[in-house]
Amino acid sequence: MLHLTIDGVSINVPAGTTVLEAARGMGEYVPTLCWHPNLTPANACRACVVEIEGSRALVSSCSRQAEDGMVVKTKTERVHNARQVIAELLTSTNNTASAGDLQELVSHTAANTLRFAGGETWEQPLRDDNNLFVRNYDACILCYRCVEACGVDVQNTFAIAVAGRGFDAHIDTGFDRPLPESDCVFCGNCVEVCPTGALLDKKEYELRQSGRWEEQDITTTRTTCSYCGVGCELELHVMDNQVVKVTSPEDNPITHGMLCVKGRYGYEYVQVHEDITEPAP
Numbered sequence: 357m358l359h360l361t362i363d364g365v366s367i368n369v370p371a372g373t374t375v376l377e378a379a380r381g382m383g384e385y386v387p388t389l390c391w392h393p394n395l396t397p398a399n400a401c402r403a404c405v406v407e408i409e410g411s412r413a414l415v416s417s418c419s420r421q422a423e424d425g426m427v428v429k430t431k432t433e434r435v436h437n438a439r440q441v442i443a444e445l446l447t448s449t450n451n452t453a454s455a456g457d458l459q460e461l462v463s464h465t466a467a468n469t470l471r472f473a474g475g476e477t478w479e480q481p482l483r484d485d486n487n488l489f490v491r492n493y494d495a496c497i498l499c500y501r502c503v504e505a506c507g508v509d510v511q512n513t514f515a516i517a518v519a520g521r522g523f524d525a526h527i528d529t530g531f532d533r534p535l536p537e538s539d540c541v542f543c544g545n546c547v548e549v550c551p552t553g554a555l556l557d558k559k560e561y562e563l564r565q566s567g568r569w570e571e572q573d574i575t576t577t578r579t580t581c582s583y584c585g586v587g588c589e590l591e592l593h594v595m596d597n598q599v600v601k602v603t604s605p606e607d608n609p610i611t612h613g614m615l616c617v618k619g620r621y622g623y624e625y626v627q628v629h630e631d632i633t634e635p636a637p
C-alpha cells in the first residue's frame with residue numbers, strides 16, 4: 357500500500373493506482389474527456405490535471421501513478437483556471453452540443469463559451485459513406501479514443517489515425533478516403549468509445565435527425581450474442597419494440613464494451629417479419 361495526501365486528506369491506496377483513481381475514490385470531482393477505463397491514457401485533453409507538490413507543471417492525473425508520500429491538490433485556482441480554459445477553447449472551435457462530459461466540464465468550471473468566439477472553427481461536412489455509422493468531425497475534440505480503439509488497445513486494424521498538425525490535426529482514414537475504401541472492418545468500437553457524438557451509429561443518427569430518438573423510451577436487455585462460440589454479452593437497446601442499437605457492457609470482463617461487426621450491427625434480421633421463401637441472390 358502507498359500512503360499519500362489528496363486535498364489535505366491522508367489515504368492509502370494499492371500500488372499501481374493512478375492519482376485519478378485515488379482522487380475519485382475519495383469522491384473528488386476530477387473531470388476527464390479523453391480518458392476511458394478500457395483504453396491506455398492518451399494525455400490528450402488535460403482536463404484531469406492536478407497539482408502535485410514538487411512538480412513545476414500541472415500533472416495529468418489519469419496517467420500518473422500514485423507514489424508514497426505524494427501530496428496532491430485537485431481544487432486549486434491554478435487547476436480550476438486550466439480546466440476552464442480547456443472548456444472555453446474546445447467549445448469555441450467545436451460543435452459540442454452532444455458532448456456530455458464536456459458540457460459537464462463547462463458547467464463545473466463556469467466556463468465562458470463565448471470567450472474565444474469569432475475565431476476559426478473546425479467545421480466539417482458530415483461523412484456519411486456507409487450503412488453502419490456516420491462521422492461528424494465538427495464535434496470531434498481529438499481525444500484519440502477512436503484511434504486507440506482501432507489500434508493496439510482493441511481492434512488492431514489501424515484504419516484511422518491523427519493526421520495534420522496544430523489546428524489542422526484531424527482524424528483521417530488515410531488521404532481522407534471513404535471508410536469502405538479504408539482498412540475499416542466496421543466493428544464500431546470507435547463509435548462505442550467516442551465521448552462527443554462525433555461518431556454515431558447510423559440508425560441512432562437518423563432517428564435523432566427525424567426527432568424520433570426518445571432516450572427515456574429506450575429499454576435495455578442483456579443477452580448473449582449468437583453469432584459465434586465466444587458468446588459476447590450484448591445489451592439490446594429497444595424502442596417501439598425495435599432494436600435501435602447494440603452495445604456490450606463496459607465492465608464485462610471479456611468484451612470490455614467492444615464487439616465485432618456482427619454482434620454490434622448484425623441485428624436487423626430479428627425484426628424482419630416476412631417469411632423468407634427464397635435464398636438471397
Ligand code: SF4
Binds near residue numbers: 506511514539541546
Ligand atoms: S469501425 Fe472498427 S475498424 Fe473501423 S475505424 Fe472504427 S474501430 Fe477502426
Ligand code: SF4
Binds near residue numbers: 496500546
Ligand atoms: S472522433 Fe470521437 S473518439 Fe475520435 S478523436 Fe474525435 S471525439 Fe475522440
